[in-house]
Amino acid sequence: MQTDPSPQQKHYLDLGALAGYNPNTKGIVYGGGLNYEYRPVKQWGLTAGFNYDFTKTDQSGIRKLNPGYSGPE
Numbered sequence: 001m002q003t004d005p006s007p008q009q010k011h012y013l014d015l016g017a018l019a020g021y022n023p024n025t026k027g028i029v030y031g032g033g034l035n036y037e038y039r040p041v042k043q044w045g046l047t048a049g050f051n052y053d054f055t056k057t058d059q060s061g062i063r064k065l066n067p068g069y070s071g072p073e
Contacts, residue, residue: 012037018053027057 031053
């Protein structure tokens, strides 16, 4: 049986960016995320993640979406 010479890493942390398009709001989505993984054994892992994103939309068509909207008071 061959063994892996490198020690098994139990904790992983990564940071990443996200970008995309939301067809429902016709807006651009951008933000970032942070993920953590704990592997007590090689075959199993527990993960947790946090994502923070923004959506930019065109508000000029708000009356088409909600005809009763009269604007901020």
